[in-house]
Amino acid sequence: MQTMTVTDAVSSALAEEMRRDPTVLLMGEGVATKRLPLVEAFGGARVRNTPLAEGIIAGTAAGAAATGLRPVIDLLFAPFLTYAMDEIVNSAGKLRYISGGQFAFPMVVLAQTGAGWGVGAQHNHNVEAWFVHSPGLKVVMPSNPADAKGLLKAAIRDDNPVLFFTDIGLAYADGPVPDGDAVIPLGQAAVLREGGDVTLVSYAKTVHGCVQAAARLAEAGIEAEVIDLRTLKPLDEDAILRSVRKTGRLVVVHEASRMCGVGAEIAALVAEKAFGSLRAPVVRLTGPDAPTPASFPLEQAFVPQAEAIESAARGLVQGR
Amino acid sequence: MTSDTLNPNPLVQALERMVLIRAYEDTLVGLHGQGRAAGTCTSVGQEASAVGVVSALAPEDLILTNHRSAGHLLARGADPGRLMAEVMGKRDGYCKGKSGSLHIASKEIGVVLTSTIVGGELALATGVALSRATLGGEGIVVCFFGDGAACEGRFHESLNLAALWNLPILYVCENNQWQAFVHRKETTLAESVVPQAAALGMDGTSVDGNDVEAVQAAAAEAVAAVRRTRKPFLLETRTYRLRGHFEPDDQSYVDPGELEHWRGRDPIALLRARLERDGRLSAAGADAIAARARAVMEQAVAFAEASPYPGAEDLTSDVYA
């Protein structure tokens, strides 16, 4: 076991996968500057700084992925993905299907997002649901360094395009990371805490709010089950349904806006497949339908916090 | 106040503006170090480019800028206190604290649609110029962007459309040799963006961006040409980002020799030395300019720190018109 940040866990996964597979390469604006040890280990041909041009970075990755390489691209901040949307969504996401299965796109797109730095709406926008809504893509959003490393390894080995979002607010937080080849399969949620009274489902930063809320609820005799989705697509429907069938109550929490967010999908899933188990309406706690403000207090107010999660869960259990 | 306050020499006025910009950014860096302000992209070393171009404009002209905007805003007369309040996320900031440092726009001084999506300003400038051309008026549009933005497809798309539709845009590429953590030489083989304008049928020129006199002269000519012909023009200012990309930044990736070379070409030091040498400014006059800038910054910090944060109701205001 080692202690490292999410940022270092990403580097560690990249290094291990690049060592394991010579077709893996890393490209992006400043990747060679910021991950110098990777350049030293694998050379400039496999760790490439690029021009400032997200469209051509993603397009180059898609073309290379379809013809033998396994590119990882770092597009920095999630809002910049809009410049690469065509290449990711229309090319990497569709050309396999359109071609009748002739091509595959083993590529990973890295991007950071989330509140924490006060950098405002053109750097902080939780856009994961856009990609969940796009066929042919997978979407991963870890909440801690160990998951970041294990999931990135799986994402790099996956034969499909994977969007890999890391939360700015978690980037420099330390956590334990297992030694060795600890791959975490895509599509498996983690049950962080078991409980029979209410299910808290979340991913990325707000998982930590759920864990804090669950600890406080336990002091009040309410046992919350906390599920960290880790992968948003494929979605671990079984983990969600199993828990809700047990607890009968569900709070879904995410920082992204509510309408058509991942929480809406989960609420619909539970309504369709576990309606009979529900003892109360599903509650969604999400960011508002607004761009993210830069001002620190507003940025914090944007994110569902532990207090709100605790009181929502309490309300469900006490039938309020 | 000394008599230099009223010094009518445009170069002395340019120096005063450049010193103000430097003082503002130095102050912000200091505040950031003390945890009193968020990080920022400074334009330290690029003051001559901002002041040289903006001083060539008329009040009715509109400016678009990007993440490295303080020079453009202050050259245009922005209030340092309100700028600082914005960087601190306060209610009295130019954007009510919703922008922070990266996208500060102020319609009242003609700095519109500031975008921190690199290339965003290039995409929007054509529309701003189209509305000017359609709705009438003498004003032209000035679009500041970096050498990195010129690598985005939007650069080509914007210039092509502007040339094709005769849009009155002065494109100003501030070529500061860096694109965040990547040197310009790592992203393009071209030494200059100007030939790209020529390829699209647009005139352009390149100027020493650390010599404010040269920038002023080139900008005045370019502005006059856009105003007269109602056609776009590309001006490249060759300059250097003396500090990091975004504070804090230790610049460990920067070649020390290159940095030293450009520190020796600090546009403020160059201008001050020239004015003193020519007898157009006394050492005491130059010191007075610096003292005035410091006093303005003291007031600005006090104003910004006293300003309240926005309230919870502001979280969802201004989303729709």
Ligand SMILES: Cc1ncc(C[n+]2csc(CCOP(=O)(O)OP(=O)(O)O)c2C)c(N)n1
């Ligand atoms: C579309 C997009 N990609 C990447 C970034 C991150 N970023 C912000 S500024 C910058 C460098 C811009 O370089 P340049 O255009 O030369 O302007 P400079 O910062 O040198 O003034 C980068 C990569 C961004 N804001 N937007």
Ligand SMILES: [Mg+2]
């Ligand atoms: Mg630059």
